[in-house]
Amino acid sequence: MNLLSLNGVTKRFGGLTAVNGLSFDLLEGETVGLLGPNGSGKTTALNMISGYLRVSGGTIALSGDAISRLGPERIAHRGVARTFQLVRVLPSLSVGDNVLAALAFRQTPLWGKAAAAHIDTLLADVGLAGRASQPADSLTYIDLKRMELARALASDPKLLLLDEWLAGLNPTELRAGIDLITSLRQRGITILLVEHVMDAVRALCTRCIVMNAGSKIADGPTAEVLADPEVIRAYLGDEDA
Numbered sequence: 342m343n344l345l346s347l348n349g350v351t352k353r354f355g356g357l358t359a360v361n362g363l364s365f366d367l368l369e370g371e372t373v374g375l376l377g378p379n380g381s382g383k384t385t386a387l388n389m390i391s392g393y394l395r396v397s398g399g400t401i402a403l404s405g406d407a408i409s410r411l412g413p414e415r416i417a418h419r420g421v422a423r424t425f426q427l428v429r430v431l432p433s434l435s436v437g438d439n440v441l442a443a444l445a446f447r448q449t450p451l452w453g454k455a456a457a458a459h460i461d462t463l464l465a466d467v468g469l470a471g472r473a474s475q476p477a478d479s480l481t482y483i484d485l486k487r488m489e490l491a492r493a494l495a496s497d498p499k500l501l502l503l504d505e506w507l508a509g510l511n512p513t514e515l516r517a518g519i520d521l522i523t524s525l526r527q528r529g530i531t532i533l534l535v536e537h538v539m540d541a542v543r544a545l546c547t548r549c550i551v552m553n554a555g556s557k558i559a560d561g562p563t564a565e566v567l568a569d570p571e572v573i574r575a576y577l578g579d580e581d582a
């Protein structure tokens with residue numbers, strides 16, 4: 342069954358068409374890579390799906406219901422969570438309070454003991470068990486990313502949008518990050534992953550969608566898409582390809 346459907350989605354910034362008639366469906370439980378060279382419109386697409394940007398044209402539906410006119414909070418309440426390219430945390434708070442802030446904005450907010458118990462579970466799920474009282478600004482980069490993921494998971498999302506969540510990790514951290522995303526996939530969360538780290542894309546994504554200059558140029562099984570000459574040309578340019 343389709344969880345997410347984009348139909349002719351377009352975003353214009355003045356004279357620039359950043360996303361041009363983008364259409365694709367995500368099936369429930371899929372982990373799909375959204376790829377493309379810098380500036381091809383991937384983050385803009387995530388921003389429209391999550392409601393941070395209004396579409397200029399086209400429609401976005403979640404489980405068949407149109408969401409393209411809803412704001413980010415209402416889309417989050419319907420089960421869409423995301424991480425950002427630049428990690429967004431509240432550095433002056435503890436790790437637990439960062440997650441508490443996310444729990445407070447759920448459709449059914451959690452407070453007090455129920456929140457504390459849920460924070461412990463969320464932190465354990467992302468590999469930060471027992472770290473609730475630690476100041477957020479003392480975390481290493483990968484642990485900040487883990488905390489950002491715990492905040493995204495606080496809303497019990499059906500669909501998780503990851504914007505280069507694995508960028509900047511060393512090889513050991515990357516392995517841990519891939520294992521963590523695999524564990525989310527095994528819980529049935531549908532994942533749309535914007536990613537430049539191809540080892541991660543191969544390990545995690547059964548299917549990939551590729552954008553170039555705002556338009557979709559490929560959509561299919563990962564191995565096929567990554568071997569597609571048009572995709573290789575888009576990444577490397579004509580001469581290098």
Ligand SMILES: Nc1ncnc2c1ncn2[C@@H]1O[C@H](COP(=O)(O)OP(=O)(O)OP(=O)(O)O)[C@@H](O)[C@H]1O
Pocket residue numbers: 354357359377378379380381382383384385386
């Ligand atoms: N708020 C904005 N105002 C004007 N132009 C924008 C805005 N956001 C993005 N753009 C432009 O839209 C195009 C697509 O940008 P976008 O960030 O979606 O690409 P991307 O594929 O995510 O790139 P990267 O891989 O570098 O993150 C770019 O030309 C960018 O400069």
